[in-house]
Amino acid sequence: MNKMKVLAVDDNRTNLHILQVFLKKLGHEVILAENGEEAVRRFESESPDLVLLDIMMPVMDGFEAARRIKAMTRDRWTPVIFLSALNRDENLVEGLDAGADDYLTKPINFVVLEAKLRSMQRSLTMQQQSIDSLRRVQAISDNVLDAIVTTNEEGMVVSVNQSTERIFGWPSSELIGQHTSVLIPVQQGATDQHSVRSIDADEPLLVAAQEQEVVATHKDGHRFPATISVSQVTLDNQRMIISVIRDISERKQTEQKLRENAHQLQDYYDQTQTEQQLALRLMEKQLHRSGLQDKRLCYKVIPAEHFSGDIVAAARSQDGHLYALLADATGHGLTAAISVLPVLALFYRMTKLNRSIQEIVLELNQQLKESMPVGRFVAITLVCLNEGERKGEIWVGGTPEAFLFDRWGRVASTFPSDNLPLGIVGSNELGGQPRVFTWEPESQLALCSDGLLEATDKDGVQFGSSGLIESATNSSPKERFAKIEAALKVHQNGCLASDDISLMLIECP
Structure with a gap:
């Protein structure tokens, strides 16, 4: 504090003028009053830092003025120095009882007065620093979202922050002086308070109790969930209890909502699982027809998910011809599996009637073109074997090329994909006649989906046609399927496939 605002009070104008000149020379701001009543008015309007007060004055003497001034300065200390020719002990005692902080007799010794002013100035500077610190602490406290309630040992509220009012x-003004039970019912808050009060009275540090959930009470009577943590601090030999209370209504609502959502998700999951299990049983019934149990077939389908978009089917016609189908729908999973169901139904119906490969392909294409959305299609390899004449027909559209292995596992013929997958164009644009082929004894026809060839190892290398051919070479017809399976497993080495995998070997007797 570089300068003070000083209220100088004296009924003698000469003395007042001398004081004014002296104080201004010291760098202070001066307010003048000529009697006690005027001094009280000027004090109220100007809020000076210090008062120099004469005792013997008209209208209102200095003792009464001092008492009234002190009554107006409850929040901060404003020093009052009496200046008076009265120098008896009883005058000094009366002045101090009236609220004076110091006493200086007239005629004034200005050296002593200057020293007293410096002393008061140091005390006022310390007071201002304390006030500034308190304001900073209060500002921080008021900006904390939690309620901070300070009580004495009896649980009476001493101070609160702004969040307490909001919560x-x-x-x-109404809360201070009341018991904390108006905020937290005694039976719920007692545990924490008792635990704090049981701490050693000589302990000067702040000790925190464990946070616990309570039910708090609003002024309007409604209750809400809250957490409370209670601490204690000893100040000036007086034990104070500090409670930090947090309104957790939103948190509780969020937790309840999360629980409800979790139940809904669990119900949805359970329902989905039930539906998937039902769909899986229906698919299994559709897929595993008796034709696949033909002794001349070996096959395997490995879905990337629960459902496979790859299917294999086999059936014998009334004339004994063996029909085999490997189909791969766009994507994988349940949607892909649904896409191939119409293919299965038509395949089994038309093969029973001994229809040609060309007729079956055109009918399948027409059905898929009409029923499937744009962007969805089904790649197929369709085979018909006339075992009596050792002659077969094969149509490949969108699936990898098929291989005819001889008895030693060498590639005797390949059948590339010369046609579009089904469901993309109309049947009149599909075209493509089936290829006719013959075979030597103990030959095998290998059909697969692109999932088999695109299966990768840990380095991203694909199994490929080379992996299929190498694993089949120098193998007997009986062990060939197992050798291909083993080679694929070694290649993947635990890596998950990104697409459905299907493989079918057909013996050509």
Whole structure:
């Protein structure tokens, strides 16, 4: 504090003028009054830092003025120095009882007065620093979202921050002096308070109790969930209890909503699982027809998910011809599996009637073109074997090329994909006649989906046609399927496939 605002009071104008000149020379701001009543008015309007007060004055003497001034300065200390020719002990005692902080007799010794002013100035500077610190602490406290309630040992509220007013609806002026039970019912808050009060009274540090959930009470009577943590601090040999209370209504609502959502998700999951299990049983019934149990077939389908978009089917016609189908729908999973169901139904119906490969392909294409959305299609390899004449027909559209292995596992013929997958164009644009082929004894026809050839190892290398051919070479017809399976497993080495995998070997007797 570089300068003070000083209220100088004296009924003698000469003395007042001398004081004014002296104080201004010291760098202070001066307010003048000529009697006690005027001094009280000027004090109220100007809020000076220090008062120099004469005792013997008209209208109102200095003792009464001092008492009234002190009554107006409850929040901060404003020093009052009496200046008087009265120098008896009883005058000094009366002045101090009236609220004076110091006493200086007239005629004034200005050296002593200057020293007293410096002393008061140091005390006022310390007071201002304390006030500034308190304001900073209060500002921080008021900006904390939690309620901070300070009580004495009896649980009476001493101070609260602004959040307490917001959370509980009580103005601080009404809350101070009340028991904390108006905020937290005694039976719930007692545990924490008792635990704090049982701490050694000589302990000067702040000790925190464990946070616990309670039910708090708003001024309007409604209750809400809250957490409370209670601490204690000893100040000036007086034990104070500090409670930090947090309104957790939103958190509780969020937790309840999360629980409800979790139940809904669990119900949805359970329902989905039930539906998937039902769909899986239906698919299994559709897929595993008796034709696949033909002794001349070996096959395997490995879905990337629960459902496979790859299917294999086999059936014998009334004339004994063996029909085999490997189909691969766009994507994988349940949607891909649904896409191939119409293919299965038509395949089994038309093969029973001994229809040609060309007729079956055109009918399948027409059905898929009409029923499937744009962007969805089904790649197929369709085979018909006339075992009596050792002659077969094969149509490949969109699936990898098929291989005819001889008895030693060498590639005797390949059948590339010369046609579009089914469901893309109309049947009149599909075209493509089936290829006719013959075979030597103990030959095998290998059909697969692109999932087999695109299966990768840990380095991203694909199994490929080379992997299929190498694993089949120098193998007997009986062990060939197992050798291909083993080679694929070694290649993947635990890596998950990104697409459905299907493989079918057909013996050509």
